[in-house]
Amino acid sequence: MAKPKVNIKDVAAAANVHPSTVSRVLNPATRSMVSADVATRVQQVAAKLGYSRSSLASGLRTGRSYTVGVIIPDLSNPVFPPVVRGIERTLSAAGYIALLADSDNNPKSEQAIFDSLKARHIDGLILATAHTEDSVVAACLEDRMPLVLVNRTTDEMDVSEVVNNDELGIQLAVSHLIGLGHQRIAFLGGPENTSTGSGRLQAFQQQGRLGKFKLQADLMRSCTAFTEAAGLDGMRLILESSRPFTAVIAANDMLAMGCYDALAERGISCPQDISVTGFNDMPFSDRLSPPLTTLHIQHDELGVKAASTLLEEIRDPGMVPRTLTLDPQLVVRESTAKPSNQ
Amino acid sequence: MAKPKVNIKDVAAAANVHPSTVSRVLNPATRSMVSADVATRVQQVAAKLGYSRSSLASGLRTGRSYTVGVIIPDLSNPVFPPVVRGIERTLSAAGYIALLADSDNNPKSEQAIFDSLKARHIDGLILATAHTEDSVVAACLEDRMPLVLVNRTTDEMDVSEVVNNDELGIQLAVSHLIGLGHQRIAFLGGPENTSTGSGRLQAFQQQGRLGKFKLQADLMRSCTAFTEAAGLDGMRLILESSRPFTAVIAANDMLAMGCYDALAERGISCPQDISVTGFNDMPFSDRLSPPLTTLHIQHDELGVKAASTLLEEIRDPGMVPRTLTLDPQLVVRESTAKPSNQ
DNA sequence: TTGTAGGCGTTATCAC
DNA sequence: GTGATAACGCCTACAA
Numbered sequence: 001m002a003k004p005k006v007n008i009k010d011v012a013a014a015a016n017v018h019p020s021t022v023s024r025v026l027n028p029a030t031r032s033m034v035s036a037d038v039a040t041r042v043q044q045v046a047a048k049l050g051y052s053r054s055s056l057a058s059g060l061r062t063g064r065s066y067t068v069g070v071i072i073p074d075l076s077n078p079v080f081p082p083v084v085r086g087i088e089r090t091l092s093a094a095g096y097i098a099l100l101a102d103s104d105n106n107p108k109s110e111q112a113i114f115d116s117l118k119a120r121h122i123d124g125l126i127l128a129t130a131h132t133e134d135s136v137v138a139a140c141l142e143d144r145m146p147l148v149l150v151n152r153t154t155d156e157m158d159v160s161e162v163v164n165n166d167e168l169g170i171q172l173a174v175s176h177l178i179g180l181g182h183q184r185i186a187f188l189g190g191p192e193n194t195s196t197g198s199g200r201l202q203a204f205q206q207q208g209r210l211g212k213f214k215l216q217a218d219l220m221r222s223c224t225a226f227t228e229a230a231g232l233d234g235m236r237l238i239l240e241s242s243r244p245f246t247a248v249i250a251a252n253d254m255l256a257m258g259c260y261d262a263l264a265e266r267g268i269s270c271p272q273d274i275s276v277t278g279f280n281d282m283p284f285s286d287r288l289s290p291p292l293t294t295l296h297i298q299h300d301e302l303g304v305k306a307a308s309t310l311l312e313e314i315r316d317p318g319m320v321p322r323t324l325t326l327d328p329q330l331v332v333r334e335s336t337a338k339p340s341n342q
Numbered sequence: 343m344a345k346p347k348v349n350i351k352d353v354a355a356a357a358n359v360h361p362s363t364v365s366r367v368l369n370p371a372t373r374s375m376v377s378a379d380v381a382t383r384v385q386q387v388a389a390k391l392g393y394s395r396s397s398l399a400s401g402l403r404t405g406r407s408y409t410v411g412v413i414i415p416d417l418s419n420p421v422f423p424p425v426v427r428g429i430e431r432t433l434s435a436a437g438y439i440a441l442l443a444d445s446d447n448n449p450k451s452e453q454a455i456f457d458s459l460k461a462r463h464i465d466g467l468i469l470a471t472a473h474t475e476d477s478v479v480a481a482c483l484e485d486r487m488p489l490v491l492v493n494r495t496t497d498e499m500d501v502s503e504v505v506n507n508d509e510l511g512i513q514l515a516v517s518h519l520i521g522l523g524h525q526r527i528a529f530l531g532g533p534e535n536t537s538t539g540s541g542r543l544q545a546f547q548q549q550g551r552l553g554k555f556k557l558q559a560d561l562m563r564s565c566t567a568f569t570e571a572a573g574l575d576g577m578r579l580i581l582e583s584s585r586p587f588t589a590v591i592a593a594n595d596m597l598a599m600g601c602y603d604a605l606a607e608r609g610i611s612c613p614q615d616i617s618v619t620g621f622n623d624m625p626f627s628d629r630l631s632p633p634l635t636t637l638h639i640q641h642d643e644l645g646v647k648a649a650s651t652l653l654e655e656i657r658d659p660g661m662v663p664r665t666l667t668l669d670p671q672l673v674v675r676e677s678t679a680k681p682s683n684q
Numbered sequence: 685t686t687g688t689a690g691g692c693g694t695t696a697t698c699a700c
Numbered sequence: 701g702t703g704a705t706a707a708c709g710c711c712t713a714c715a716a
Contacts, residue, residue: 020688020689023711038685054708067441076420078418084417100442101430102430120398287599287629289631361694375702395693402710
């Protein structure tokens with residue numbers, strides 16, 4: 001743990017006051033209790049000795065660690081870094097710091113991470129890994145741990161969340177494709193035990209039921225993960241069905257990349273033969289070949305709002321959970337075009 | 343901080359033993375001191391009550407937090423997530439957890455982050471933000487805080503580090519271009535107050551001095567940051583000099599992207615008119631248009647080795663600092679080609 | 685306004 | 701092998 005640190009007692013001795021006085025001075029909330037001259041003297045001494053409060057000790061005493069857990073399913077999905085940055089910026093402005101962990105899409109490691117975070121007395125948790133049924137969410141509720149879900153939600157009510165309007169997003173994608181003249185549209189979905197997986201699928205089916213296009217079971221696949229590899233697998237299955245289609249809506253950009261790969265394997269060109277849309281507008285989706293038509297979500301805002309909501313919950317444990325829904329925006333790039341007249 | 347937690351005393355009461363016995367049982371290192379039957383009883387009770395150790399309290403007492411700080415310059419540079427994952431995996435296997443912070447390339451916030459981490463009694467620090475002269479590095483040395491630099495190093499000796507062989511990398515890039523027939527090669531460098539900025543520049547100059555090609559001051563620019571925007575600016579300056587060249591070596595892939603942008607602005611095509619190489623082989627550099635010829639570095643290994651070196655340093659504070667240099671590998675893609683005969 | 689004392693949960697060091 | 705005790709550094713009633 002590094003070298004002999006200077007503590008509150010050392011400062012007290014050097015300033016000729018009692019440790020508790022030092023504590024009061026160094027604590028903004030109690031500074032007013034002590035006379036101005038003593039306060040300044042103590043502060044100077046503290047600065048000179050290089051004092052820094054042990055948040056371990058103070059956390060132990062006060063039950064506040066000023067530390068917040070953040071669990072992300074996959075840091076290598078570029079959509080998350082900007083969200084995390086929004087979270088960190090907001091937290092640090094409030095004196096909090098994030099314990100960031102990558103669950104690698106593994107519920108078991110998620111649980112282990114949660115235990116480890118809990119042992120560190122986190123004041124709250126931001127979860128980007130929620131499943132429709134989620135044991136970590138349940139554990140938080142049981143523990144009365146302040147919790148905010150971000151990006152994904154869960155079946156559980158009574159949880160604060162900051163999510164995207166998935167229904168609107170899919171609707172925008174469908175309308176865009178229909179507008180271009182597509183009639184046979186495939187859907188490459190995410191895991192159905194995530195809200196983004198099931199919600200976007202349902203929104204797609206809904207659009208079909210509304211008569212915007214014809215639903216075909218062969219053309220809808222839910223992938224096992226939101227990864228390029230899973231997208232490749234899923235897209236292969238759709239292609240193997242041999243049912244004709246001219247466009248694919250992928251439930252996120254990583255899946256869309258996998259979709260690109262599958263098309264390339266078969267020498268099918270995008271968008272000449274098949275149009276593709278994604279979801280998230282993750283960094284670099286504009287640099288793919290072709291640049292991906294996708295739904296832009298407010299990455300930074302997602303993080304900022306998640307963090308600020310959590311801070312509110314921490315300050316007011318009785319706060320009634322709040323859902324914030326951000327609207328995505330369609331970004332048309334070069335992966336979509338009119339269907340060719342085959 | 344959530345709900346009434348069960349502590350060691352509760353377990354002791356329920357198991358009819360003294361708290362210190364419980365502590366001994368729950369601590370692998372001291373478990374052998376207590377009889378087998380008592381041990382199992384205690385463990386069962388602890389499990390039933392859902393006990394989990396407070397690492398705050400334990401850290402306060404032992405001076406070990408089992409928490410490690412990780413400071414990254416920019417999480418949105420895709421080269422870092424895989425490194426971070428390597429770090430986290432290695433740390434968590436040893437019971438440690440990472441406090442990850444993004445300094446946003448800002449030395450001031452770097453210092454603030456360091457203070458905040460120190461207050462949380464981190465056991466050590468992994469720094470990916472080192473500058474050639476770095477106050478955080480100096481502070482760690484002064485505090486005897488275990489420290490490992492990753493990716494970038496510093497002028498300071500006596501610090502453990504896991505870095506890439508930048509000299510070899512640049513040499514591979516130069517040889518590749520020379521081999522293709524290029525003779526006038528530009529260099530788009532990083533900030534010279536970073537080892538990756540200055541080191542790669544020096545390696546480039548060295549190759550010139552060896553007579554591999556002719557060095558031209560107009561064709562060498564150090565950018566203000568390792569970002570796309572800075573790369574764009576730097577490349578514009580090189581282009582404005584009007585000195586002819588047929589290839590550019592960018593000091594990393596983000597700069598290479600900025601370089602792509604600058605070329606596109608002027609309608610210069612890559613690789614037909616100008617070849618471009620990068621450094622890092624960050625995720626997605628294979629999906630750029632054109633796919634980037636670059637130097638692959640061992641992302642995961644960088645993280646794994648940094649973490650394991652740090653763990654060693656934590657366990658053996660007297661350990662003599664160790665430098666680990668990983669060799670990069672040239673990955674030839676489509677951004678380099680023979681120079682056209684203009 | 686400042687000092688006193690006790691305790692947050694754990695563990696190291698005694699003593700038994 | 702187990703129990704008692706003190707201490708890690710800080711904060712907060714309460715007393716002065």
